[in-house]
Amino acid sequence: MKKILEVNNLSVSFKSHNGEVQAVRDVSFDLHEQETLAIVGESGSGKSVTVQSIMRLIAMPPGEIKSGSVLLNGEDLVKKTEKEMEQIRGNEMGMIFQDPMTSLNPTMKIGRQITEGLIKHQNLSKKVAHEKGVELLRLVGIPNPETRINQYPHEFSGGMRQRAMIAIALSCNPKILIADEPTTALDVTIQAQILNLLKDLQVQTNTAIILITHDLGVVANAAHRVAVMYGGKVVEKGTVDEIFYQPKHPYTWGLLGSMPKLNDDTEELQSIPGTPPDLKDPPKGCPFAARCPYAMKVCDQHMPAYTESSSTQKTACWLLDERAPKVKPPESIFAGGGQING
Template sequence: MKTVMAEKVLTVDNLKINFHTDSGEVQAIGDVSFDLAKGETLAIVGESGSGKSVTTRSIMGLLAKNAQVDHGQITFKGQNILDLSEKQLQDLRGSEIAMIFQDPMTSLDPTMKIGQQIAEPLIKHQKLSKQAALEQALEMMKAVGIPNAEAHLNDYPHQFSGGMRQRIVIAIALIDHPEILIADEPTTALDVTIQAQILNLIKNIQQASASSVIFITHDLGVVAGVADRVAVMYAGQIVEIGTVDEIFYFPQHPYTWGLLNSMPTVETRTGVLESIPGTPPDLLNPPVGDAFTARNKYALAIDEQRQPPYFQLSPTHFAATWLLDDRAPEVTPPMEIQRRWQRYIKKHPEALEQRAQAKEVSTTLALTGKEDM
């Protein structure tokens, strides 16, 4: 799966990660590939346990001790991050790739003053004096919207609200102007008003610094406002990836249909929201075929036998579903998805032809053509 885009700052190629546990091998990530362009925001969405955080923590070199990278590469500036020593990773973290963690309560040192925590990356990576670093920390506190920053430079984390603590975590991540910012569900614990403020803050700082952002979330409403592209993960794999419009208005994978169908919109009619039945598969013993088969009412017989390849619908849109195979029957998506398709096709009349071409490509995928669809 390759995409056509601007200058790439990061490439993840066929990444596979297992975890050794007392119960056996947890096959957490299976052959995940994606690129990140300069200045781009890539959102990674999916249910809890789909592999979003494990994928991005591998970029930071922050995997648990029982994790094993079976194969794959994570290329940044010509280097495979997976080959770096701990010392090299420490030099990389914060200075060139930084991460905003989900819970600011566990991300901040409760015994250390806020100013010192924000200044620490500058002291470590740029070797600034404590005074010079604190001056820049004060400016960053103002930049992330902490009111009366001078009076709070020497405060401790417990003296701030949840929204202010999250701003401090963002300040720490941004103080060294990293090229890549990974935001791991940074608004999950915040109320809607503070969520909007934090999202606008990340967006404004990104535009000012031309940094690239990987945004991890399960909230598709958040994705619509921040992302350029979206990768949908399920059971440790990317099942669909495309621009935000392609994923929101021309989705092709039944799992993406399920996620969108369970999200209320201003056009949602009264009644009960649809939900995806069942639970994700046990990754100690993952299914042989498509991992979504047991929960997929559109599943075909081949889904139980073989994982689907990626079908390309546009230079940026890929989906791994047998429904795009030329031999598969046409199915009727949920009504909400049909409405989204209609809206997309009005703007992009070529989309249906591209979908038909994607189905025709299945004859070149080295399949026997004899499987029972």
């Protein structure tokens, strides 16, 4: 499939009273047409800052894109003016935010929030935009859209508000849809409905999706490829099958080990000991070294380069160096068994 987005060596920092926070450090990934790429990791790993930087939504100052490029169909968004980005947002890229109740304007009817993008970007009349707004609400599964379009956000349930956010994001037929934790505030049943809706809409609209989440269960059901972030860096990336069945990075092992399992009778979930690094003073070496039970001296001193396990899987870990000791991943998370470097 055609590559439509390419993020190269993106670094983003924020100035604070206590120093510069290096929130995103040298991040690279790409996105293809009709593909869903999941970016996963703990809170504070840099997921949301990465996608907000792609959309140029971080406040500057205190935020700043220090280096790197974001190529959308070959054009670098980092070099675009704010006026140019206003045309790209909505037309080329849409975003679904984490909490629809705080993202939707409580003083505006749902219909106006959907149609203002149609009027601005596609130069539609109010009447035609209203008709398309009704179609969009119907598309995302909201019953009685002719009535609902004239209601306020507080008159919608949580799941319906998220559907309305999706309708707004899709209103101008963007090529890329960014979903930042789209199911966090919803109960399990509604989460499944929203994820199924996104998959159905992707087929109908040929939209590529970047899905931000900390829930690996969501990833398993929704994504084609996965990028695992930790400490502002992508530590591993690969297909869903590679990340779930052949993970190579100890942090990925920890994430998989913390997932609840239906065949596990123990009541206590596994956790990763320790805390994420302070990105005001990030470690020189692997960001996960301080929490990694397999860390070696070199892990603290030098950042590992990516090792390619396949054409689609890359992992930044010193354990994959041919000189490293052989280490077995925990059997509870590694379906194939065997050693990771040999």
